Amino acid sequence: MPDKAPFNLDGDYYSSRFSELSKGEGDTLILNLGPQHPSTHGVLRVIVELDGEYVKRAEPVLGYIHRMHEKMAEIKTYVQYLPNMGRVDYLHALAWNWAYVGAVEKLMELEVPGRAEYIRVITCELNRISSHLLWWGAYVLDLGGFTPILYAFDDRELLMDILQLPTGSRLTYCYYRFGGVSADLTETFMTRTRNFIERFKTRIPMYHDLVTGNMILRGRCEEIGALPVEMARRYGATGPVLRGSGVPYDVRRMEPYSVYDKLEFDVPVGQNGDAMDRYDVRMAELEQSIRIIEQALNRIPDGPFINPDVPDRIFPPKGEVYFAVEGARGKIGVYLVSDGTARPYRLKLRAPGYSNLHVFAELAQGTILADAVSILGSLDLVIPEIDR
Amino acid sequence: MTQILQLLTNPLVYLLVALVAILTFIALNGLILVYVERKVAGFVQRRPGPYEVGPHGLLQPVADALKLVGKQLVMPRGADRILYWAAPLLSFAPVAVCLLPIPFGPNLAGLDVNLGLLLVLAFSGLNVLALCLAGWGSNSKYALLGAARAVAQSVAYEIPLLLSVLSVAFISGSLNFAEITASQTRGLLSWNVFSQPLAFFIFFVSALAETNRAPFDLPEAESELTAGFHTEYSGMGFGLFFLAEYSYMIVVSAVASVLFLGGWSGPFLSGPWWMLGKIYALILAMMWFRWTYPRVRFDQLLNICWKWLIPLSLINLLGTAFMINLVR
Numbered sequence: 219m220p221d222k223a224p225f226n227l228d229g230d231y232y233s234s235r236f237s238e239l240s241k242g243e244g245d246t247l248i249l250n251l252g253p254q255h256p257s258t259h260g261v262l263r264v265i266v267e268l269d270g271e272y273v274k275r276a277e278p279v280l281g282y283i284h285r286m287h288e289k290m291a292e293i294k295t296y297v298q299y300l301p302n303m304g305r306v307d308y309l310h311a312l313a314w315n316w317a318y319v320g321a322v323e324k325l326m327e328l329e330v331p332g333r334a335e336y337i338r339v340i341t342c343e344l345n346r347i348s349s350h351l352l353w354w355g356a357y358v359l360d361l362g363g364f365t366p367i368l369y370a371f372d373d374r375e376l377l378m379d380i381l382q383l384p385t386g387s388r389l390t391y392c393y394y395r396f397g398g399v400s401a402d403l404t405e406t407f408m409t410r411t412r413n414f415i416e417r418f419k420t421r422i423p424m425y426h427d428l429v430t431g432n433m434i435l436r437g438r439c440e441e442i443g444a445l446p447v448e449m450a451r452r453y454g455a456t457g458p459v460l461r462g463s464g465v466p467y468d469v470r471r472m473e474p475y476s477v478y479d480k481l482e483f484d485v486p487v488g489q490n491g492d493a494m495d496r497y498d499v500r501m502a503e504l505e506q507s508i509r510i511i512e513q514a515l516n517r518i519p520d521g522p523f524i525n526p527d528v529p530d531r532i533f534p535p536k537g538e539v540y541f542a543v544e545g546a547r548g549k550i551g552v553y554l555v556s557d558g559t560a561r562p563y564r565l566k567l568r569a570p571g572y573s574n575l576h577v578f579a580e581l582a583q584g585t586i587l588a589d590a591v592s593i594l595g596s597l598d599l600v601i602p603e604i605d606r
Numbered sequence: 607m608t609q610i611l612q613l614l615t616n617p618l619v620y621l622l623v624a625l626v627a628i629l630t631f632i633a634l635n636g637l638i639l640v641y642v643e644r645k646v647a648g649f650v651q652r653r654p655g656p657y658e659v660g661p662h663g664l665l666q667p668v669a670d671a672l673k674l675v676g677k678q679l680v681m682p683r684g685a686d687r688i689l690y691w692a693a694p695l696l697s698f699a700p701v702a703v704c705l706l707p708i709p710f711g712p713n714l715a716g717l718d719v720n721l722g723l724l725l726v727l728a729f730s731g732l733n734v735l736a737l738c739l740a741g742w743g744s745n746s747k748y749a750l751l752g753a754a755r756a757v758a759q760s761v762a763y764e765i766p767l768l769l770s771v772l773s774v775a776f777i778s779g780s781l782n783f784a785e786i787t788a789s790q791t792r793g794l795l796s797w798n799v800f801s802q803p804l805a806f807f808i809f810f811v812s813a814l815a816e817t818n819r820a821p822f823d824l825p826e827a828e829s830e831l832t833a834g835f836h837t838e839y840s841g842m843g844f845g846l847f848f849l850a851e852y853s854y855m856i857v858v859s860a861v862a863s864v865l866f867l868g869g870w871s872g873p874f875l876s877g878p879w880w881m882l883g884k885i886y887a888l889i890l891a892m893m894w895f896r897w898t899y900p901r902v903r904f905d906q907l908l909n910i911c912w913k914w915l916i917p918l919s920l921i922n923l924l925g926t927a928f929m930i931n932l933v934r
Contacts, residue, residue: 249747256832271751271904362820362901368651434821434900587751588903591830 457548752834
């Protein structure tokens with residue numbers, strides 16, 4: 219065994235800079251969580267300074283799964299870039315589909331047929347349910363409960379089967395097109411979705427019985443990581459993280475797009491902004507999504523599922539546009555600058571997870587290591603979306 | 607034949623035979639519990655569990671064991687060689703001694719000593735030393751944190767464990783397992799669990815914490831510390847810790863059966879099968895908890911101990927002593 223390690227045991231730039239900042243503050247331990255760690259969900263890296271079990275400082279380090287999605291847009295035509303959108307956030311891929319397609323439609327002032335709008339609402343909400351289910355399972359897993367994630371996957375499997383029918387894929391969907399969607403919904407899809415809804419309505423109370431009321435779980439969530447409204451605003455947190463703090467900001471309600479203004483649904487909010495509130499908000503959103511899907515299934519009109527006037531190659535007019543949709547993790551925004559050619563001049567993606575993550579550094583200060591993990595889980599982070 | 611039986615009357619030979627029998631039991635039990643745990647997990651999670659190796663996956667634990675034995679023994683750079691390899695052995699070795707004084711049947715104990723209870727408690731306390739060495743010797747921050755948690759947890763939970771055991775000793779007036787069992791052979795209602803339900807509850811909760819089983823598996827909390835004190839171990843180093851964990855489950859379940867559930871005595875056909883049945887019923891309950899509950903937090907764990915279990919067990923002990931005096 220050689221005496222000298224072939225790699226630097228003292229850490230890299232981030233950890234050494236982090237250690238320098240802590241000099242002279244007493245006897246602390248610098249612990250590197252990730253980028254390969256069971257509770258960082260992918261390749262997030264967090265450096266924490268521990269005083270015993272207490273977290274004195276925490277700092278997320280990003281960039282381990284940066285794939286240059288924004289830069290890629292500049293060298294691809296508008297249509298070629300569509301599949302990228304399913305890979306930014308693989309858990310709620312359809313919302314990203316929608317944000318990009320919606321931005322181009324807004325710029326070109328394309329008309330979307332009524333049927334296509336309802337198809338988008340139904341599929342997007344189904345995708346939201348599958349995303350929330352995975353978060354639910356993974357969060358309880360973070361808290362040490364092994365079993366719930368398998369129950370969640372049981373339901374999620376059905377959802378993926380359903381979404382596979384029109385989209386052809388199970389996770390990284392590329393389904394929405396400029397002016398509509400790529401395939402119509404079949405009768406099989408409708409019956410399977412209705413069956414799923416009936417089944418899921420009995421599953422939600424079971425989830426609450428099995429997990430939500432559990433004393434240990436409540437002890438791990440209540441009054442943990444309370445996020446004040448002022449702080450949420452400061453970091454630009456959106457989605458269930460913001461709504462957990464009591465701000466009823468939901469893009470579907472505040473800046474309605476598509477047919478959301480014709481559908482009835484509530485925007486669930488929390489009170490204290492702690493991990494339990496974020497948990498409750500997401501669980502309530504499952505029910506609201508079911509409500510939206512039911513209404514949409516009953517109202518879906520006949521007609522074309524895509525605008526036939528949209529050409530194969532599109533050249534949006536010169537100009538810039540911003541379009542936002544509500545993803546499972548918050549506000550997904552696409553800012554698009556077009557110079558009139560076949561490729562975007564610049565595309566900026568606003569990932570909700572990026573803003574939500576940075577709340578963590580401040581929330582984790584002074585908590586116990588186990589609470590920091592609980593807070594990290596309650597933010598529902600998808601790292602590929604944050605790094606883009 | 608008679609000569610061999612004659613040989614067994616020699617206490618040293620008897621002890622040796624008992625030790626071999628116990629080690630065989632532990633090894634077999636490890637294989638069985640691996641299978642049972644995975645099947646129980648599968649049942650709780652509505653999936654079949656291991657199914658591929660052998661009929662209904664029955665040979666899965668053998669495959670697992672072979673894999674563990676066949677793995678290279680890896681030690682992290684900068685680890686303390688002696689402490690690092692001593693820890694898994696030290697964790698596993700006391701188990702055999704812990705099972706020696708336990709009466710599996712009317713005359714079926716490896717070592718019939720007057721202080722059997724004390725022997726078990728003393729030797730099971732060695733486990734925490736092993737975890738401490740493993741954490742310190744691995745030269746890893748995760749392992750060190752896991753070891754620190756293990757020490758705090760074990761030290762705290764040993765107190766309610768002792769206090770709840772003491773109240774049974776008060777009733778039976780003995781620390782000898784055979785005598786404690788004998789006092790519970792007068793029917794189902796003479797079992798100590800009916801006269802000492804609180805002590806049984808406290809004992810079981812503390813035993814869960816002592817054996818690092820969920821929801822008190824903080825020393826190896828995988829979502830925080832990846833694997834806690836055994837993060838750096840692989841192959842048989844990990845295998846021994848694993849075997850030790852299952853063996854300690856047997857030890858605490860056996861002690862609980864003897865102290866509270868009448869040991870080998872049953873409402874009919876008393877014998878070793880009752881003892882085994884009780885042990886495995888308790889282990890099944892422990893597995894059920896593991897696959898159902900989330901993990902408690904470190905400070906919550908200590909709060910449960912210092913604020914609830916210790917005062918409750920003290921009150922229970924004083925109450926027991928008072929009642930015994932009253933009856934006399």
